[in-house]
Amino acid sequence: MDAAFIHDNLEIKFLILYIAARVSRPIPVEGMQELTLCDSGIDYFSFSQCLNDLVRTEHLTLSDDGLYAITPKGLRNSEICESSLPMSVRLLTDRNVAAYNQMLLRKEQVRAQVTPRKNGTYTVTLHFSDDVDELLHLELMAATRDLAQGLADRFQKNPEQFYTRLMDTLFPKE
Template sequence: MVVTNNAYAAQGGGPMAGHGFIHDHLEIKFLILYIAARVIESVPFDAMLELTLCDDAIDYFDFSDCLADLVKTDHLTLSDDGLYAITDKGRRNSEICESNLPYSVRLRCDRNLSDYNRRLRRKSQVQASSIQRPNGTWTVALCLSDDMGSVMDMELMMVREDMAKAVEKRFRQSPERLYGQIVDLLLSDGQDEESEK
């Protein structure tokens, strides 16, 4: 009887499919804990999957099994809204076991984590939303912050939803530039207006 790598791994055995450095479920768990200890906030399943698939030997089903096991053993928590976070137990075990991960995997993982954490910070610093008013117009709320706190909070009225969504999108694309333009306009001495008269 021929047993494939995937079938063998699913039984808790040795090598899995793919040509990578992660060779069994225990190493996948080490990797998941390594990632969970370094993300700056709780993350959904898809993000955890994306970050964990940094090694070619890991597949979706092995990852799913290991993630569920880590929740069952209280190494991770799963919130009602589907976000995973590391526990104190998970963090302690991650610190003990991270040296068992191949160095090349940790390097690749660190690069991916750096990019992902940068995107999370950016998302929290640049926020735009819109709600409809009772009279049918729309209020667009724009917020830009940095590590020190709020840089700009502004609300604008738009007459249509498509205009509100366009303002949201434009603000998310270049909030610092728009902030600079607003400040420049407010600090201008009015010479342009005088020259137009």
Template sequence: MAGHGFIHDQLEIKFLILYIAARVIQPVPFDTMLELTLCDDAIDYFDFSDCLADLVKTEHLTLSEDGLYAITEKGQRNSEICESNLPYSVRQRCDKNLADCNRRLRRKSQVQASSVQRPNGTWTVSLSLSDDMGSVMDLNLMMVQEDMARAVEKRFRQSPERLYSQIVDLLLSDGQDEKSEK
């Protein structure tokens, strides 16, 4: 064990990992599990890695081909039984970190941007914005260069709501701006 903290052995690290996996809103990669688990100073990388691998081996967690960890029904049951063994202060810190992580994961799933090259050498950029109710906007744009496509993706991810608002404003305008310009 590394520093001074409340988690004292590998069993408690496993309880913590299950606690996290039961509360994260979607499967997550190794780095995210590590970041969330290191909420206690006594946990080190090597103990964490051993515990995570063991939880997969014992079928408390699954590891997808994409490298994402998710809790199983067995893991969920054991997490519910064992969570009270975790120190309250560790659970509080963990819950705060989980809230931030789940907010980022939710945002990432609601804002999608990708591009693919067409046979003629141009690019199709697909932009999608959704909320808890479903799709808000799906937009495909043609770009002549890859760097333009990547720039559009990046800007969309930064402020999709602003883009959506501007498109709606443009579509709902009565055309007075165009007439006054002529």
């Protein structure tokens, strides 16, 4: 967005609450920052001050692991104040939040973990789920950390292809 539609700290707070009310899960500061700095009228220092103020006034909570979540008080105020945000900012924010929520869902559905073993090798644990259930849970042994991480990375890039090839191998078309 080129033009600045957000002009003061109150509007920044409205935007942060608008975002917090729409993300599907508690959000780290980096995610909140990325979603909030969508308007050229917002700078990092104002954003940071407003975020801290919203926690201090109990509109948001900050968990021990650094995740921000909206409180009932913040949700009420967000609903009251959202019409104060320019429509163009709300539309852009809605698109950005939808993409962010999709990314969070994907991270939950596709997971890969590398764990060292006592004998110096590594276990690569692959998980692939849909909206209903876990489709795949597979553990593989890898000789080196680089090999294990490579397996995990390739799986996360395209788990659907991996799953399809595995099923084709297990159930060949005759």
